[in-house]
Amino acid sequence: MKIIRLTYLGEHDIKDLLIESQEEGFFFLTKLIVEYKHGQNVFNKTGERLWGVYGEQNELIAVAGLNQDPYSQHTNVGRVRRFYVSAQFRRKGIAKRLLKEIIHYAENYYDSLVLYTDTEEATLFYERTGFKRVYNQYKITHEYSLKRV
Template sequence: MAEYKSGQNVFNKTGERLWGVYGEQNELIAVAALNQDPYSKCANVGRVRRFYVSAQFRRKGIGKRLLKEIIHYAENYYDSLVLYTDTEEAKLFYERTGFKRVYNQYKITHEYSLKSV
C-alpha cells in the first residue's frame, strides 16, 4: 500500500477505513479499504479499494465476511458503494455478494446500493 505509506491516502476522511484480517499465526491474510469515491458524479458514494485475500485463504469465507463488514460500516456514511476490477474471478465474487455490474462508467465496474427501496 504505497499510497498509505507515502501519506497520499491514509483513509482518515469521514466514512473511510482500512481493514486488515490476521490469521492464527498473526500473519496478514486479507486487506481492504474504503474511500470517498473521487470519480463518482453522485455524492455520498464510497469506493471499495485494495480488496485482497491471500491465495491460500481464498474460498474459506474470509472475503465474503470482510465485504459484509465493509458494507455494514458503509451504511452509516454512503448511499452506494462502487469499485473497479478487471479480473473475472473478482467480478464473479462481487456479483455473488450483491454488487451489480456497471457499464460505461469511468473507473467503475460494479455498484452496490445501500439505500433500502
C-alpha cells in the same frame, strides 16, 4: 481469524501479502503502500477505513479499504479499494465476511458503493455478493446500493 481496523499500515505487516500479490500480477497493494506512506490515501476521511484480516498465526491474510469515491462528484458514494485475500485463504468465506464488514460500515456514510475490477474471479465474487455490473462508467465495473427502500 479476526477482522480489525488498521490505523497504521507498516510495510513489514503487509510484506508477505505484497510479494504474493505482485507474483500474481497485481500491483494495487504496491499502490496502497506508496500512497499510504506519502499521505495521499490514509483512509482517514469521514466514512473511510482500512481493514486487515489476521489468521490464527497472527499473520495478515487479507486487506481491504473504503474511500470516499475520488472519481464521483457526489460525497455519498463509497469506493471499495485494495481488496486482496491471500491465495491460500481464498474460498474459505474470508472475503465474504470482510466485504460484509465493509458494507455494514458503509451503510452509515454512503448511499452506494462502487468498485473497479478487471478479473473474472473478482467479478464473479462481487456479483455473488450483490454487486451489480455497471457499463460505460469511468473506473467503475460494479455498484452496490445501500439505500433502504
